[in-house]
Amino acid sequence: MFERFIGGRKKSNNPFDEFNDPYSKLIQAIEDTQYYINRGNTSAAISAFKKAGEKFSESYELITDLINYQIEDGELQIALDSLVNIQDTYSTYYDLAEYFSIDLREYKQLIFAYLEILKGLLLIDMGKHRVAIKAFDNALELDDGNSTAWVWKGQALLALENSQAALGAFEAALRTDWHSADAWAGKGDALLALERADEAIEAYSTALELNDTEAELYFKQLVCLIALERYEDALKSLNEILKFNEDNAVAWYTKYIILDLLGEEQSSLIAQNKALKIDPNVVSDPFIEELNNAINTIEENSEDSPQTDTGYGFSDATVSSSNTERTPTSINPSSDAAVPTNTSDLTVEESKISPKPKKPIPYRKGSGENMGEAPKGFACVAGMEELKERLIRDVIQPLKNPEKYKKFKVSIPNGILFYGPPGCGKTFIVRKLAEELGFTFIEVHHSSIGSSYMHGTAQNIATKFQEAIDHAPTILFFDEIEGMVPKRENLSSSDSHRQEEINEFLTQLNNASKHSVLVIGATNQPDLIDSAIMRSGRMDKRVYIPPPDHDARKALFRNGLTDRPCASDIDLDELARLTENYASSDIALIAEEAARAAVDLDRDEIDMEILLWKVEEIKPSLVKSQIAKYRQFEHLER
Structure with missing residues (x-):
């Protein structure tokens, strides 16, 4: 979204360094100006302010590169903090201009409107649409003819499902700039959401006349045209x-x-x-x-529309x-x-x-039961009945009936550790647990919150927990958690910053349940996790996720072959029997390769012969010794 607004990032080796040089000199020049004013040296103050003006122009031209650079590194909160800091510095610069009776009010309004739009776009990317709308309103107070601010306010309103207000924002943008393809496209989105498909088509058509390279608009038109037959x-x-x-x-x-x-x-x-x-x-x-x-x-x-059975x-x-x-x-x-x-x-x-x-x-x-909604939650988890029953008993019921459990002083889970061999569906099961509970699901990878800035990773951890609190009740899922909270005794002296990150995670974890946040970590290597994570009150539950059992493998083959042309000789029980110790990902690969083979052989359908060939060809990614090693962690389960 941000790149679409700025028209793509300029080529630069390090935009942070490029921006920081003039920006730090701007700050120094502002401080010099204030110093000379306080000393009563007007001539020196004016000279310093002129230098500040030069550095102001240089830094302003590099702002979008800086912000986009931080976004690409996943540093959304840092980018937002940078913008706020820049606004404060620029505000001081304009105060000094006013002190010297230099009228820059018009420029100030335009520049600050632009900065507010950048802030709004960042907030949208962070999922904070209501706060983003406030930023766009601030921009419009400074420059009510800014069609860009109206367009993105409309997009934020659409994200909040306030389609009528969004339509008003897009129409305001068009009153300012009739030739805005983005405003016409947004108007089409709002009209489509309001079920006014015929009007939406006209809006999309106008947007395409102004910018016929937006292929997505053709897809949106298609929905309207088919709805209108x-x-x-x-x-x-x-x-x-x-x-x-x-x-x-x-x-x-x-x-x-x-x-x-x-x-x-x-x-x-x-x-x-x-x-x-x-x-x-x-x-x-x-x-x-x-x-x-x-x-x-x-x-x-x-x-008179007949119901049609159209699938295998x-x-x-x-x-x-x-x-x-x-x-x-x-x-x-x-x-x-x-x-x-x-x-x-x-x-x-x-x-x-x-x-x-x-x-x-x-x-x-189709007709009958299939006319309802798509299955959700544990209905999507193939087999694994014992695991599902345990999660229902130990996690779902306490969270759904907290008062009953508190009455008997039974603790509500604060955190859960899922461990087991790779490729066995830990992430998938967590997603379905969130659906079963009706919780918001937020997934975090260690690589996505790591930062090269001092204290940056710890700040990102705190930000993720705050995001979970803002959207509570939430499952906050940390994949490969051993990378985020490794054993502290294994850290070297050069890894002192990791201590801060682990401590931040523990602090946030301690308070998570108070804010209706359930923290779940997943790992293939439980022996590498810091022992402090394992104590009571933190990861209260530890659950072993094994390779899929017979019923699960049969269901995985069924799901993998559904919606693909198949012969009538496919025996799912036999396929499940032949794939003991196969991971879920292995079975998905067998179904994919069988489909590919059917195409390559110019077959009309996938048959049992092709599937047996692929089972023989594709060996399990797990070996018995690898599975057996997880038995040493049986003491973790509780």
Whole structure:
């Protein structure tokens, strides 16, 4: 978001050093000016102030480079602190200008409006949308004709789901600058959120006339056009998307949907096969989910719209039909490639794949139970019943019924340590635990909060805990926690700063439960974690996450093969039996490689022969001795 505003970062070896040189000289010149004023030496004060003016201009030109540099290093809080510091320094400079009767009020308003916009963008990136709106309002008080401030205020309001107010902000931006493509695009987003699809199309069309390289706008138009059942227009919009990227699986899969809705079955199958060849998992893309919703809305509103069974799923031992909802992930529709824009550009080989009686990849919801919401929480965790029962008993029930447990003086978990072999789903299980509890989920990697600045990492740890408190109830998850809190006896004298970081983490951990924050750490190496983390009142629960059991492996194969064309001879029980000691990631890889092999062999579907071949070819990433070593940590479990 920030880079989009500044138009990309300038090439620089070290923007911090480049900025710091003129900025430190500016501060010195300001201090000299104040010193000479206090001494009554007006001539020297004026000379020092002129030098301050030169350094002011130099530092101001480098601000955006500095802030973007800190953002790229993940130093959002430090970037925000830098901006506040810069504002204070510049304010002092303008006070001195006023002292010398130099009228810089107009420049001051424009510069401070710009700094407030930078602050607002940083706050949006930090997820603090309400505070960001205040920053944009400050900018507008200084310069009410600043269309950029109106646009980003609208974006912040959209993030808070205040679509009507956001629409007003975008319209205010357009009154200031009718040619703002961002304002038109934002207006389209607000209108779409308000279910005014026909008006949203017009807004997106205007934005595209002003900036036709924004491929994402074509995707947004598609949702509107399909919601309005304007399928021919949607197909034209799709071809524009494919001009940006001929290998865009989402675009080809969407083309399959639209051609099918138009009754062009053969062309739709060609587009479908093209999409699956590029990305076998394209159906899980969030844009496809949006199309599902648009199509379902149309069907629900049409009395004679037939319910269509469009997918393959699995029974316990063989393949049969069902449908599956997906959790959205991110998309990036833009690219620089030039492309074919119709199905006739596909090669003969790509069109040879024969159609099946049923479409192997669903794009509509089925009837009955599948019409509900996608499964969440532990319903998504394959097998592992003993583990789930323990988490329900020891974690979920105490957190959901705290008064009952407090009555019997049973402690509420403050922190949990998940340990076990790599690739066995520790992170996935934590995510599903958050869904089961209905808590906010915040994931932290040690690499993302490390800082080269003195006390920077400790400050970032405190910031993460504060973010969790602000969004409580929260699960604050630290992956590879041994990197953040290593054993202090193993640290060298040069690692003294790590002591501060560990102490900061312990201090924050002690108070987490008071603020409805559950801290969970995950590790493959519990022997490397500082012992202070393990004492009572900190990581109260330690849970071993083993490789998936038989039922879990069977369910993992079922999930991995769902939404892929499959033969009826697939025996999930046999596949689970043959993959003992395989990690969850290993089974996902087998399903992926089997799909790839089916494409390479020009098969119509994945069959048992291909899967057995891949099970034999792909060895488990875990060995028995590696799994056995975790038994030495059984004393940790409680």
